[in-house]
């Protein structure tokens with residue numbers, strides 16, 4: 001859990017210039033990660049104007065957790081900036097930026113988890 005919050009701060013600084021507000025991060029258990037019958041890796045919900053709730057599946061390895069968090073944080077950015085929460089338009093723009101600013105391999109992510 002602590003690691004996910006560290007990742008959140010790291011991604012926020014590196015990718016979003018620390019502009020995203022703090023979010024609550026939760027691990028999704030085996031049952032709670034099914035939404036309308038679909039299995040999901042992550043989830044982002046805007047609670048009100050300045051609060052966000054992010055769920056990350058507990059079974060993901062550290063690499064997938066990191067990139068699922070990047071994915072959900074792009075949704076936080078969309079909600080925060082009044083954009084539609086989807087996977088086109090701005091989502092693709094941020095996905096591309098992520099390739100530049102937070103493009104880490106598994107070793108680097110493990111290292112990051114220990115050192116930040």
Ligand SMILES: [Zn+2]
Nearest residue numbers: 071075086087
């Ligand atoms: Zn998504």
